[in-house]
Amino acid sequence: MGALMVTRLVAAMGAFVFVLPILTAAAQTDGALLARGEYVLRAGACIPCHTDFKGGGKELAGGRALKTPFGLFYSPNITPDPETGIGRWTEAQFRAAVKQGIRPDGKHYYPVFPYPTYTRIGDDDLRALFAYLKSRPPVRQANKDHDLMPPFSWRSSLSFWKALNFQPADFQPDSRRTAAYNRGAYLATALAHCGECHTPRDWLGGLKEGMALAGTRDGPEGEVAPNVTPHPETGIGKWSQGDLVTLLKSGQKPDFDNLQGVMQESVDHGFKFLTDADLAAIATYVMEQPPIANKVSRPSP
């Protein structure tokens, strides 16, 4: 073996020894990033709307029909398939979609995609979510057109809707409140999008001011979205914080009945994966909202 070769070999080994820790560190960072992205996906309850469970669809491939008072929506494919999913999207395009409700072609999304909530997502969570979605198996499944009634079927009317009802914003913690409350506020109003179903809407589909979380009979899929403000008679004021944590973790109500419908899907594919500390934070936030008297459930006989 010549001296030159030995030198090269040593140099190569040196380089290997030097590079290895960097690669490992990168892999670890990736792992942490993806884990965070999956957590954000769970907290945002993205899977129930973006997966057609009834039709046996693949996870996140869209095509789930969602019945609303404005018509029938079909969720889009958010797997990284380049043709039918978000495989060709840049992070900037993803950011515009999630935080501003703007499609890569510049058109607006319907607010059935809860970007009025997601606009508050923090940058790190958004980046992690995008990385996680890109890491999922791509599924080739073309998106379906929504089946809406006019004027909602005119996508151009969305700029009008947005001017009325949407303001891009970042999450603002309240310095007078506890860290747990603020964490809960972030989870509830930037990710879990509680208000998108539990706050009643006006006839144009804007969330009614002053009625936050007070419930509506016009929830998705024709379901009742109950009053979840801490009002003792018409809301969940008689629940303990632990009751709400149990509900979000297992779908079980304080009377040991369980959830059905869209909320059960959101627990099964989303909220039950959150840490106990985060669920307690959401419960803290919800239980400290102003109680609103609003009876939405059917009167019992």
Added chain:
Amino acid sequence: MRKFLMAMGAVAVIAGVAVAPMAVSVAQDANKAAYDKRSKAMKSIGDSMGALGKVAKGEAPYTPDAVKAAETVSALSKDIAGLFPAGSGIAESRSKPNIWTAWPDFQAKAKAMTDPADKLVVAAKTGNKDEIGKALGAAGAACKACHDDYRAPPKT
């Protein structure tokens, strides 16, 4: 005679027209009554379970009412399927129609509540929070097993 027959015919037709809706409305009343009875029973089970839950979680003190609550659940669990006569899945009901098409399975799942409900009484009598909690968990699982298949989400 012909006139008489025609008159009788007319009476019969009129009576028929009058009676048919009455029969329908009697059936409707019965279905509504069955639904109301069922709703009350289910609410009573839920309220009792909820009260026991508060004891199990240490949010309420243990009193003899806990045993009464467990006995309410136990008594009502004896004939849950009997609360679901055919036709009682009226518009306001959250009962899924497959209850009556998959009746044997529904009946089995409804009956599966009896045993954990009886054990709930035993647990309630011990006055031990953890025992009550465990028994509630088992009873809740029986509720869920049936509700998952046969109870629709709240509808307007």
